[in-house]
Structure formats: structure tokens, C-alpha cells
Amino acid sequence: MSKKRIFILGVGAVGKNLLLNIKNNTMNFNFDEHFRIIGAADSRSIILGEEGISPENLLSAKMEGALENAGSKTARLPNPDEVDILIDASTASKDGLRETNIYKDFLLAGKSVVTSNKSPLANFWPEVMNFSKEGKGNILYESTVCGGLPLFNMVRSSLHGMKIMQFSGIVNLTTNYILEIMRRGGRMDEAIQDAIREGFAETDYSDDVTGLDSARKSIIISNSLFGTEFRLRNLKYEGITSSIEFENGSRKMLLSTVTRRDDEIIVESRIRNVNKNENFYNLGPKSMAYELKPSGRSAIFVSEDFDGPVETSLGVLSDIIALA
Ligand SMILES: NC(=O)c1ccc[n+]([C@@H]2O[C@H](COP(=O)([O-])OP(=O)(O)OC[C@H]3O[C@@H](n4cnc5c(N)ncnc54)[C@H](OP(=O)(O)O)[C@@H]3O)[C@@H](O)[C@H]2O)c1
Structure with missing residues (x-):
């Protein structure tokens, strides 16, 4: 079974805790058996590591203030064909446009988006849902509302x-x-x-x-x-x-x-x-x-x-x- 490739957008409070929880096996689930983190981005850098980047390395690189210590720095986000799941834990933009344009590419290509960022869904719900329907890409957004309290x-x-x-x-x-x-x-x-x-x-x-x-x-x-x-x-x-x-x-x-x-x-x-x-x-x-x-x-x-x-x-x- 091939592992699903994950790209993480945003390595702040939520992104870092996500990495910590993966590293510490907080959930009753074998993450490594199913998934591989192949890159991440913060407001300054985008990095890729196709062989897989360990949550430990990504976390320590972020703590050192140099994400590029965990992979190769690139100028652009990966193409949807390089990724299976895009995680959006980035800062909410005021109008949601930046994130919606990214989701569009991934969802239309049939890739999944998991987000804690509210802005794209609050501003462009009809568009995002249409991209998901048209491209058959999943959009999961449980933590956009009430954080970790289960709702949707x-x-x-x-x-x-x-x-x-x-x-x-x-x-x-x-x-x-x-x-x-x-x-x-x-x-x-x-x-x-x-x-x-x-x-x-x-x-x-x-x-x-x-x-x-x-x-x-x-x-x-x-x-x-x-x-x-x-x-x-x-x-x-x-x-x-x-x-x-x-x-x-x-x-x-x-x-x-x-x-x-x-x-x-x-x-x-x-x-x-x-x-x-x-x-x-x-x-x-x-x-x-x-x-x-x-x-x-x-x-x-x-x-x-x-x-x-x-x-x-x-x-x-x-x-x-x-x-x-
Ligand atoms: N904190 C919560 O409890 C909570 C609860 C529910 C939902 N959320 C939502 O989840 C998202 C993340 O929250 P957070 O608390 O982790 O925020 P945060 O600590 O401010 O982290 C945001 C991350 O996004 C990065 N970023 C900013 N602009 C970017 C861009 N254009 N491209 C890529 N990355 C970018 C930042 O980069 P730098 O590290 O370089 O600054 C940082 O790593 C937000 O949308 C927030 O509204 C948060």
C-alpha cells in the first residue's frame, strides 16, 4: 500500500502541535504506516523532501527558525500531482482568496484538503464545495469551528x-x-x-x-x-x-x-x-x-x-x- 503524501501549509501553534502529536503517537493510530510528510511551508519558506520528512526534524527546523534545515527549499508550492493531502494550518487571510486559489488546484485534481483555516470557507463556500464536487477531492474542516470540539x-x-x-x-x-x-x-x-x-x-x-x-x-x-x-x-x-x-x-x-x-x-x-x-x-x-x-x-x-x-x-x- 502506498503512503499518502502530506504537505503542511503553516507551522505555527496548530501545525507544531500536529507534528508533536504525530511524533508522540497521541492517537491510537499508526501514522507512518499510512502517511508520509513530503513538505511544509511557513510565511517565509517552502520546503520539500520527497523521501519523507520526520515530524521531529520539521519541528526542530521550525524551532531553529529555519524550515529549510528539514528539506530542500523551493520557490513554489508543490503541484497537486506531488501531494495527496494538503493540510492548511496557515494564518487566515482577510478575504480568503489566497487559500481558495490553492484549494482549487488541489480539489479539482481530486486531492484532499484538511483545514483549520476558516477564511476560505467563510468567504468562498460555494466555490470551494463546487471544486470538491467537480474534482472529487475531499474537503475536511472539522477544526475550523470550535477547534477540537467535535461538531461537523x-x-x-x-x-x-x-x-x-x-x-x-x-x-x-x-x-x-x-x-x-x-x-x-x-x-x-x-x-x-x-x-x-x-x-x-x-x-x-x-x-x-x-x-x-x-x-x-x-x-x-x-x-x-x-x-x-x-x-x-x-x-x-x-x-x-x-x-x-x-x-x-x-x-x-x-x-x-x-x-x-x-x-x-x-x-x-x-x-x-x-x-x-x-x-x-x-x-x-x-x-x-x-x-x-x-x-x-x-x-x-x-x-x-x-x-x-x-x-x-x-x-x-x-x-x-x-x-x-
Ligand atoms: N490556535 C487555535 O487554537 C486555532 C483554533 C481553530 C482554528 N485555528 C486556525 O488555524 C490556523 C492556524 O492557527 P495557529 O494558531 O497555528 O496560527 P499561527 O500560530 O499564527 O500559525 C500560522 C502559521 O501560518 C504560517 N503562514 C502565514 N502566512 C502563510 C502563507 N502565506 N503561506 C504559508 N504559511 C503561512 C505562519 O508562518 P510563520 O511561522 O512564518 O509566521 C505560521 O507558521 C489559523 O487559520 C487559525 O485561525 C486556530
Whole structure:
């Protein structure tokens, strides 16, 4: 059996944790039997090593600040015929165009794309899905929303045919952490620094604070779970400021909500009061959680105490393993 060739775009917090998890055999799966990493890129270099690059070598080269120490430096990304699976753990571009153009080549050539990067799917969902359909290349995007908390794959595998009436969730940890620290009397700038230090803030944390990250995810949720073809540019969304006021007996959260009302699907990404009788109220400040309301049955609530780059990288790894 020939091993599937993997190229990794982005060796930052998620990319490095992905390599660490492969190296440490965190999953109950023999990675080397099925896959071979043949290259990687960061913002400065692209490297290739057709015989296979070990996660150890790639990690230490990245830590030394010279990716090229792990392979031969090249000027361009590999052609789709040189790769079977493209992993996108790169920084989200504002308009998603750079990533979408790369996905286009790979998906149309029948190659798989696994991504934790939201921007291409939030901006170009219809195009990306059409490339996938036309070229028969898989696009897997579990960790674009809620990081490592299972959502899309779980719905796909365990709720076959279920009509979802509403999704609501904490999909951006940073903003909800900041809101909770502020409610407890802390300062917004200090909470942002905590989020950067612990690695759960976006590289450009303004994407979190302005609500852009949560808005991108809301679009992906709507398109994936409710069958819409929305684009980020059509969504009015809210972010947080240091002047937010809190009321006694309730919390404030930036929630992503998608609601099915008759034939209409309504997407929102805004701050609202969360009262004591709601599941979200009792969560810790670093929790990620969502509630699904399917038709004809009680609501499903899924939560975890923390989600950062480690959890996200495990979501990416799970998508890769699904392609074995
Ligand atoms: N961190 C999380 O918990 C989390 C959760 C869910 C989703 N995500 C998403 O996952 C992606 C990666 O997140 P992260 O936290 O790992 O970000 P990060 O630490 O900033 O790493 C981003 C990586 O992308 C590289 N990069 C930037 N521009 C590039 C380009 N044009 N071509 C190739 N590589 C490029 C960077 O290169 P340099 O190393 O040279 O800077 C870096 O290695 C982002 O899209 C993020 O939104 C992250």
C-alpha cells in the first residue's frame, strides 16, 4: 500500500502541535504506516523532501527558525500531482482568496484538503464545495469551528438526516474569556494578554475582538449544517469593547446562533445576556460549547473546559486519519 503524501501549509501553534502529536503517537493510530510528510511551508519558506520528512526534524527546523534545515527549499508550492493531502494550518487571510486559489488546484485534481483555516470557507463556500464536487477531492474542516470540539463529523456520523432547528454556541474562546474576566472585575487588555500567552487568541487578535472570527465560524456552521450558501460579507456581526456593561445575575457571551424559521435561515453572531437557567451560564471562562436543537427531540449540549491549539491539532489529525 502506498503512503499518502502530506504537505503542511503553516507551522505555527496548530501545525507544531500536529507534528508533536504525530511524533508522540497521541492517537491510537499508526501514522507512518499510512502517511508520509513530503513538505511544509511557513510565511517565509517552502520546503520539500520527497523521501519523507520526520515530524521531529520539521519541528526542530521550525524551532531553529529555519524550515529549510528539514528539506530542500523551493520557490513554489508543490503541484497537486506531488501531494495527496494538503493540510492548511496557515494564518487566515482577510478575504480568503489566497487559500481558495490553492484549494482549487488541489480539489479539482481530486486531492484532499484538511483545514483549520476558516477564511476560505467563510468567504468562498460555494466555490470551494463546487471544486470538491467537480474534482472529487475531499474537503475536511472539522477544526475550523470550535477547534477540537467535535461538531461537523459528529453530526454527519451520528445524526443522519436530522433536521436541525437551531445551533447556538460559544465558538470563539478569546472573546468569551475576556467577557467573563471583565464581568469579574478584570481588565480587557490583561485578558487579551492571557489569551495570547496561552495560545488560544488568533495571531491577529483583532479578528477575535472585532467578532470577525466568530462571524466566519457562524457562516461555516450555517452552510454546513443548514445547507445555506452564505458569505461572510452578508453578515452583520458584533465584537467586544471595554465599555460593555454587565447586569447582576447574568453573564454576557458572544454567541453564534443559526435558526431555521419556516423556510428562512437566520445567522447571528452577537453579544447577549445568558441567564442562570441556560446551559451556557455554568461554564468555566475558557470553555467551548454548543447546543443543537434538532426537530422532534430534546436539545443536545456539548462542552469542554478548554480548547486551544493542542485540541485543534487533534481535530486536524482526526480528519487526516479519516482519509487513511
Ligand atoms: N490556535 C487555535 O487554537 C486555532 C483554533 C481553530 C482554528 N485555528 C486556525 O488555524 C490556523 C492556524 O492557527 P495557529 O494558531 O497555528 O496560527 P499561527 O500560530 O499564527 O500559525 C500560522 C502559521 O501560518 C504560517 N503562514 C502565514 N502566512 C502563510 C502563507 N502565506 N503561506 C504559508 N504559511 C503561512 C505562519 O508562518 P510563520 O511561522 O512564518 O509566521 C505560521 O507558521 C489559523 O487559520 C487559525 O485561525 C486556530
